[in-house]
Amino acid sequence: MSGNEDEIGLLSGIPTPPASAKPDASAPAQATFTPEPAHVPTPKLDSRMFLTLQAADDTARNLTAGTITTLSAVLTSRAPGPATAKLTIEVGYTSTYPGEGAEWPVRWTPPGKRQMLELFPRKESHPISLLPNTGVALSFEVTAPVGVRYGDRVEVRLAAELDDDGHPVQLTLACVARQAVLAIKTSRGYEREVADTLLARAEEKPDVVFSLLVPSSLRGYVFAEGMSFEGVREMLKGIRKARGLVEGETTLKEVEPLLVPKITVEGFVEGAIVELISGPFKGEKARVKKIDQAKEEITVELIEAVVPIPVTVRGDHVRMLERGGSRGGS
Numbered sequence: 001m002s003g004n005e006d007e008i009g010l011l012s013g014i015p016t017p018p019a020s021a022k023p024d025a026s027a028p029a030q031a032t033f034t035p036e037p038a039h040v041p042t043p044k045l046d047s048r049m050f051l052t053l054q055a056a057d058d059t060a061r062n063l064t065a066g067t068i069t070t071l072s073a074v075l076t077s078r079a080p081g082p083a084t085a086k087l088t089i090e091v092g093y094t095s096t097y098p099g100e101g102a103e104w105p106v107r108w109t110p111p112g113k114r115q116m117l118e119l120f121p122r123k124e125s126h127p128i129s130l131l132p133n134t135g136v137a138l139s140f141e142v143t144a145p146v147g148v149r150y151g152d153r154v155e156v157r158l159a160a161e162l163d164d165d166g167h168p169v170q171l172t173l174a175c176v177a178r179q180a181v182l183a184i185k186t187s188r189g190y191e192r193e194v195a196d197t198l199l200a201r202a203e204e205k206p207d208v209v210f211s212l213l214v215p216s217s218l219r220g221y222v223f224a225e226g227m228s229f230e231g232v233r234e235m236l237k238g239i240r241k242a243r244g245l246v247e248g249e250t251t252l253k254e255v256e257p258l259l260v261p262k263i264t265v266e267g268f269v270e271g272a273i274v275e276l277i278s279g280p281f282k283g284e285k286a287r288v289k290k291i292d293q294a295k296e297e298i299t300v301e302l303i304e305a306v307v308p309i310p311v312t313v314r315g316d317h318v319r320m321l322e323r324g325g326s327r328g329g330s
Contacts (some may be wrong), residue, residue, distance in 0.1 A: 047161040050079045051130075053169040056137070060173075063144040064180040064249060065228030071173040073138045075160055077130035083162055085130055087138075090123045090157040095149060102145040104154035104175065111136050119156070128160070142175045146230045149207060152177040179210060181255055182232050183246035184222040190241035195222045197239045208235060215258040221246075223255055264296045264315030273322035274300060279313060285321065286311070 056072035063069055077083050091106050106119040110126050119140070128136055140156050153176045161168035186194045195214045202209035208231040213223040226232045229245060236242045268274070272288045286300035289310060296315045301308045 046167050047085070047163075047165050047169055048167050050077055050083070050162060051085060051160050051169045052076045052078070053158060053160050053171045055171060055173060059171070061175050062178040063142070063175045064178060065144050065148045066146050066230065068141060068143045069175065071140045071142060071156060071175070073158060073171055073173065074135040075128060075130070075138060076135040077132060079130070079132060079162070081132065083130050085128045085160045085162055086125050086164065087128045088123055088125045088159040088168070089119060090159075091119045091121045092155045092157065093121060094153045094155075096151040097149050102147040102149075102152070104145060104148070104152075105143040106154065106156060107141045108139060111138070116141070140173065144175065144177055146228050148177040148227065150177060150179055150227055177227070179225050179227055180229070181250045181252060182224045182226060182229060183250045184224055184232070184236065185243040185246060186220055186222055187241040187243065188220045191220065191222050194239055194242045198222070198224065198235060198242075201235050205231075205235070208232065213255065213258065218258060223250065223258075265291050265293060265298055266315075267320065267323075268298060268315070268318075269323065272320060273303075274298075274318040275321055276300075276313065276317060277319050278317040281311065286318070 053073060053075050056074055061069055061071065075085065075087070077085065089108075093103060103121070107116045108119060109116050111128055130136060138158070142154060142156075153174055156173040158171045158173070159168040184194065184198075191214045195212045198209065199212055202212075207227065209224050209226045211225040213225075215221070215223070224232055233245050236244065268288055268291055270288050270291065274286055274288060276282055276284050276286060281302060285303045287303060288298055288300055290299035292298070297312050298315055298318060299310050299312045300318065301310055
């Protein structure tokens with residue numbers, strides 16, 4: 001057994017490798033792998049830092065029934081280069097009479113398009129191309145329906161963002177229904193009769209006509225405060241001596257002088273020379289002796305009368321000729 005130990009070797013222990021090992025040319029070469037760098041996600045842009053959304057004029061506007069207006073906004077980018085923003089539009093209605101308010105037609109023309117599109121009460125999104133520091137106009141045409149109620153409101157809610165970052169810039173444009181002052185033409189002398197008949201009908205439909213004005217200083221007209229031309233026009237049908245509505249809305253500035261009684265003796269002074277334009281002394285010249293502001297009356301003395309007799313007349317029965325003259329008539 002001892003003679004074979006050198007050939008078989010020991011059964012235990014650690015074998016000693018050869019002194020010089022040569023690589024096997026036939027074995028495949030081992031590839032060297034370089035680890036890839038860890039992927040770092042690109043941070044999203046914050047839209048509030050790069051976008052502005054502002055109203056071109058006012059954010060809310062009062063509108064009468066049957067009229068059309070335009071609400072405008074401007075979207076601007078401050079990004080260093082061209083960008084595309086997602087514009088979300090939502091149209092919503094509110095009414096003082098839930099379930100009865102009419103829908104307001106809203107239309108707009110997307111930037112770069114020519115055809116106007118109808119906007120419905122739901123959310124919809126559109127891509128908007130933006131250049132640095134260059135505003136893009138957004139215009140919305142709003143129509144107040146004929147059947148709108150006082151205080152009804154439509155809102156165009158806008159939101160714009162870059163890269164769906166979750167931080168959009170927002171803006172709300174709105175229109176609110178208001179009443180209008182309408183002028184009704186009548187036959188002269190029948191203003192009160194037309195107003196009384198219209199008032200009786202308005203009591204049955206209180207949402208159409210709110211109030212009536214019959215100015216004594218303006219013959220042939222009655223003014224109605226109502227929500228729509230069509231509603232008042234429908235009420236006028238069949239009313240005797242009513243000749244229809246004057247086209248266009250009458251402003252409060254035009255009606256305001258009719259609400260304040262005019263002082264007929266304003267501008268007259270004692271000693272002034274006037275002409276009587278009504279009454280038994282029509283055409284006579286007289287000198288003002290006394291002015292009664294409370295009663296709106298003027299006491300005058302006829303200049304050509306042999307015996308100076310004081311005559312008291314209404315302020316609208318005389319016409320100023322000469323404002324001067326000595327006080328007290330001397």
